[in-house]
Amino acid sequence: MKVRTPGRYPFELRLLHWLLALLLPAQVMLGFAAEHWTPRAVSDALFPLHFKLGVLILCLMILRLGLRLRLPVPADDSDAPRWHRRIRSCVHALIYLLVLALPISGHVIWVWMGADRTLIGGLQLPAFSVPSDDDETGRALAWYVHVYGAWTLSALVSLHVAAAVFRQWRRKDGYIARRMGFGRVRSA
Numbered sequence: 001m002k003v004r005t006p007g008r009y010p011f012e013l014r015l016l017h018w019l020l021a022l023l024l025p026a027q028v029m030l031g032f033a034a035e036h037w038t039p040r041a042v043s044d045a046l047f048p049l050h051f052k053l054g055v056l057i058l059c060l061m062i063l064r065l066g067l068r069l070r071l072p073v074p075a076d077d078s079d080a081p082r083w084h085r086r087i088r089s090c091v092h093a094l095i096y097l098l099v100l101a102l103p104i105s106g107h108v109i110w111v112w113m114g115a116d117r118t119l120i121g122g123l124q125l126p127a128f129s130v131p132s133d134d135d136e137t138g139r140a141l142a143w144y145v146h147v148y149g150a151w152t153l154s155a156l157v158s159l160h161v162a163a164a165v166f167r168q169w170r171r172k173d174g175y176i177a178r179r180m181g182f183g184r185v186r187s188a
Contacts, residue, residue, distance in 0.1 A: 010071045164176055
């Protein structure tokens with residue numbers, strides 16, 4: 001049995017963290033390209049990829065949340081002021097919330113558009129709850145959550161990365177490798 005290095009997240013959570021860290025920027029760029037690309041045929045080909053990747057991200061995030069609640073995580077080793085820790089907690093909570101809300105709002109938009117909900121292998125995603133055709137407010141709300149949520153998520157993830165890099169640079173304590181890395185951890 002492997003002994004977990006103190007202060008290190010379980011392998012499953014680290015793997016999901018980095019997988020989502022790769023998929024989320026790709027998804028935002030894919031959505032932006034699908035919305036703005038010309039010719040329209042290219043844009044029309046990108047939207048189904050954006051939809052399917054969103055479903056994958058939602059599934060991975062639900063798995064991550066389930067594992068996060070089940071697996072032990074390292075105690076906070078920060079001696080940062082309380083307000084720093086609160087901001088960090090709020091940023092993490094908002095990132096989790098948006099990574100769940102964006103695929104759901106995207107699904108609402110996708111169903112409302114009458115687009116094909118077929119995933120890999122012919123599996124079709126159910127329509128779930130979608131605003132009726134005459135509910136312009138519900139459709140607009142889903143669109144605003146999706147578009148402005150993507151921009152907000154991008155800003156929050158940038159803040160998250162900047163804070164981790166700043167701590168790594170400032171303290172030179174191997175924080176990123178220790179908490180989220182895959183290699184051997186050197187003593188601080």
